[in-house]
Amino acid sequence: MDPDIARVLVESAVKIALFFFILLTVVAYMTLVERRVSAWIQDRQGPNRVGPLGLLQPLADGIKFLFKEEVTPPHVYRPVYLLAPMLIFVPALVTFSVIPIGPALELFGQRVRLQIADVDNGVLVILAFASMGVYGIALAGWSSSNKYSLMGALRSSAQLISYELAMGLSIVGVLMAAGSLRLNDIVQHQIEHGWNLIWQLPGFLIFLTAAFAETNRLPFDLPEAETELVAGYHTEYSGMRFSMFYMAEYANMVTASALAVTLYCGGYHVPGLHLLRLPEPAAALVQVLAFGLKVGFFLFLYVWVRWTLPRFRYDQLMNLGWKVLLPVAVLHILWVSFLVLMNWT
Amino acid sequence: MTIHLLLGLVLILFVFAAVRALAPSRALLAGTVLGIGALALLAVNYQALLSPEFWAGLIGFVAILSALMVVIHPNPMVSILFLIVNLFCIALFYLILRAEFLAVLQIIIYAGAIMVLFVFVVMLLNLKAEEGLRLGGGPQRWGALLLAVVFVLLMFHALHDRSDQPYVEPGAFESGFGSARALGGLLFSRYLVAFEAASLLLIAGMVGAVVVAKRKVG
Amino acid sequence: MRVEFFLLIGALLFTIGCAGVLIRRNAIVILMCIELMLNAVNLTFVAFALENQSMTGHIFVFFVMTVAAAEAAIGLAIVIALFRRRRTTDVEDASLMRW
Numbered sequence: 001m002d003p004d005i006a007r008v009l010v011e012s013a014v015k016i017a018l019f020f021f022i023l024l025t026v027v028a029y030m031t032l033v034e035r036r037v038s039a040w041i042q043d044r045q046g047p048n049r050v051g052p053l054g055l056l057q058p059l060a061d062g063i064k065f066l067f068k069e070e071v072t073p074p075h076v077y078r079p080v081y082l083l084a085p086m087l088i089f090v091p092a093l094v095t096f097s098v099i100p101i102g103p104a105l106e107l108f109g110q111r112v113r114l115q116i117a118d119v120d121n122g123v124l125v126i127l128a129f130a131s132m133g134v135y136g137i138a139l140a141g142w143s144s145s146n147k148y149s150l151m152g153a154l155r156s157s158a159q160l161i162s163y164e165l166a167m168g169l170s171i172v173g174v175l176m177a178a179g180s181l182r183l184n185d186i187v188q189h190q191i192e193h194g195w196n197l198i199w200q201l202p203g204f205l206i207f208l209t210a211a212f213a214e215t216n217r218l219p220f221d222l223p224e225a226e227t228e229l230v231a232g233y234h235t236e237y238s239g240m241r242f243s244m245f246y247m248a249e250y251a252n253m254v255t256a257s258a259l260a261v262t263l264y265c266g267g268y269h270v271p272g273l274h275l276l277r278l279p280e281p282a283a284a285l286v287q288v289l290a291f292g293l294k295v296g297f298f299l300f301l302y303v304w305v306r307w308t309l310p311r312f313r314y315d316q317l318m319n320l321g322w323k324v325l326l327p328v329a330v331l332h333i334l335w336v337s338f339l340v341l342m343n344w345t
Numbered sequence: 346m347t348i349h350l351l352l353g354l355v356l357i358l359f360v361f362a363a364v365r366a367l368a369p370s371r372a373l374l375a376g377t378v379l380g381i382g383a384l385a386l387l388a389v390n391y392q393a394l395l396s397p398e399f400w401a402g403l404i405g406f407v408a409i410l411s412a413l414m415v416v417i418h419p420n421p422m423v424s425i426l427f428l429i430v431n432l433f434c435i436a437l438f439y440l441i442l443r444a445e446f447l448a449v450l451q452i453i454i455y456a457g458a459i460m461v462l463f464v465f466v467v468m469l470l471n472l473k474a475e476e477g478l479r480l481g482g483g484p485q486r487w488g489a490l491l492l493a494v495v496f497v498l499l500m501f502h503a504l505h506d507r508s509d510q511p512y513v514e515p516g517a518f519e520s521g522f523g524s525a526r527a528l529g530g531l532l533f534s535r536y537l538v539a540f541e542a543a544s545l546l547l548i549a550g551m552v553g554a555v556v557v558a559k560r561k562v563g
Numbered sequence: 564m565r566v567e568f569f570l571l572i573g574a575l576l577f578t579i580g581c582a583g584v585l586i587r588r589n590a591i592v593i594l595m596c597i598e599l600m601l602n603a604v605n606l607t608f609v610a611f612a613l614e615n616q617s618m619t620g621h622i623f624v625f626f627v628m629t630v631a632a633a634e635a636a637i638g639l640a641i642v643i644a645l646f647r648r649r650r651t652t653d654v655e656d657a658s659l660m661r662w
Contacts, residue, residue: 077420077422079423080422080423080426083426120445120524120525121445121446121449121525124446124449124450124453124525125449127453127457128449128452128453128456128457131452131453131456131457131458131461132452132456132457134457134461134464135429135461135464138461138464138465138468139422139426139464141468142422142464142467142468143422150468150471153468154465154468154469157461157464157465157468158465161458161461164457181525401568401569405568405572408572408576409572409575409576409579412575412576412579412580412599413579415579415583415592415595415596415599416579416580416582416583416586416587416592416596421589421591421592424591424592424595425595428595428598428599431576431599431602432602435602435605435606438569438572438606438609439606439609442569442609442610442612442613443613444609444612444613444621444624446621447609447621447624447625450625450628451605451628454628454631454632455598455602455628455631458632459598459631459632459635462635462636462639463591463594463595463635463639466591466639466642466643467591469643470642470643470646470652472591472652485585485586486585486586488585489581489582489585489586490582492581492582492585493578493579493581493582496574496577496578496581497574497575497578500570500571500574500575500578501571504567504570504571504574522616522618523618523621527618528618528621528622528625531618531619531621531622532622532625536622539626543626543629543630546629546630546633547629547632547633549633550632550633550634550636550637551633551636553636553637553640554636554637554639554640555640557637557640557641557643557644558639558640558643558644560647
């Protein structure tokens with residue numbers, strides 16, 4: 001085999017395995033973090049029995065889910081019912097592959113990017129796979145042949161479509177400032193001209209709100225509003241398939257946080273790091289850790305908001321999306337065009 | 346030693362449970378056979394797996410198959426799913442044909458927006474599978490068959506005639522081909538009027554859709 | 564890689580879509596078959612764009628996508644309106660304006 005192709009294949013395989021492992025571990029531990037933090041907010045203890053500080057709790061949960069009986073109700077449309085959890089889980093993972101978690105560095109005599117795929121249209125790829133997430137929810141609701149599932153799925157797809165628009169428009173500002181769709185260029189632009197967070201605060205807030213809605217988290221968790229819809233689109237799921245919906249939700253949270261960091265908070269950039277004159281591998285390590293820390297902050301924000309704000313009503317949700325976020329996002333684009341025109345960014 | 350045995354046992358159980366959770370038995374068998382076949386192919390001739398011809402052929406096969414399923418499946422929702430598979434195949438073709446930007450647009454616009462609309466309508470109307478396939482009347486059916494055969498023959502003829510045309514050399518053109526920048530440059534210079542007209546069309550389409558679909562009040 | 568291969572796939576997809584429009588009676592499936600035909604044409608455009616080293620074909624595809632989006636929105640709105648009146652999506656039942 002051509003050694004060049006072999007090298008690329010091996011490098012990609014190693015990176016994919018590594019990213020997959022990291023992402024799934026973070027997802028598993030997010031379930032624990034969520035329960036511990038919510039307990040802390042409500043002045044409780046939370047799960048602390050399995051292992052030290054409850055650290056083995058995700059493992060126990062995973063084993064429990066795997067060995068639970070899978071109940072497939074007789075009235076479901078089976079092929080689509082089985083397909084739906086995978087359709088929701090896969091885009092959530094794939095999106096992460098274009099996000100750079102660190103700078104390129106010399107490793108074993110090769111220049112290695114800490115990113116699975118350095119795509120020219122990286123931002124668009126993310127939007128494309130984010131829009132794929134609707135299918136899993138819509139099909140899960142439809143194939144369950146259950147009125148609550150169908151209602152939850154209808155609500156959810158309408159919500160996802162509405163907030164996708166605001167999200168896309170808020171990202172336009174970042175693209176205009178960086179003049180590129182490649183995520184590495186966007187990070188580089190922020191390293192040179194300061195984080196987008198500073199100049200594009202409205203865009204950042206819109207993005208964050210839309211990201212909460214896209215991941216179906218409180219205050220936008222209407223699709224599964226358990227008090228009205230039992231559990232929404234995953235009412236009829238059990239065992240491992242049910243847990244796939246949950247893992248997808250957390251994977252989406254991780255991806256959305258990583259995206260917010262990359263687009264608005266300078267990605268892996270640590271201000272003033274070059275003053276320390278660290279050797280390259282050490283600097284790269286610090287930057288990767290900084291990226292992880294920033295993502296961790298946004299993940300904490302997700303949990304924090306969940307236990308702080310009450311749920312929106314459906315008409316409030318639609319009004320917020322269409323009548324507030326969308327016009328503000330358009331105004332924000334005008335503002336960024338002004339900035340670009342004056343050469344301020 | 347025992348801990349290794351235990352871990353191995355847990356791993357086997359884990360894999361077994363995952364497989365049981367994801368696939369019914371017959372699909373499992375088919376999947377295993379296909380997987381072993383793919384591995385055998387990989388072992389015998391890995392060069393073929395790296396050639397673009399192999400992948401283009403595979404994608405083309407899936408595209409044709411999914412298009413046929415769109416037409417012949419009685420359940421509209423399943424038709425939609427197969428159409429999405431077909432759209433993805435065409436996006437992959439765009440990638441092979443160096444139209445990267447269009448490939449992503451294809452997924453965002455077709456798979457991400459238009460097909461979601463279809464899914465939404467099927468859910469809203471709660472359509473079920475047709476009992477037997479409702480087809481058009483006799484003359485229409487045979488006319489369609491005849492047209493299809495004639496068209497395919499015609500296309501084969503046309504393609505046969507141009508078979509002395511040169512091959513496409515990958516990498517024989519400028520580097521910006523198919524990028525967002527190149528397409529945007531064209532759209533905002535030579536095709537500006539058409540571009541603005543397209544925005545009018547979208548507005549008209551949006552207003553039209555709302556007016557046609559809205560429930561009459563009072 | 565030969566361009567003919569893509570032209571052939573495009574032709575076959577177009578034929579399948581065309582046959583679908585002619586034989587199916589469910590309005591939603593007919594709309595989907597129209598999308599299939601548009602996509603087949605798009606594929607041909609992109610293949611020729613590569614052969615001629617000219618991006619005009621890409622521009623065509625861009626506009627076809629725009630028109631397809633508008634067409635799908637209007638078409639599905641009509642299907643919903645039809646379903647409200649007749650409780651069906653069968654095009655044979657929408658025969659009021661037919662002679």
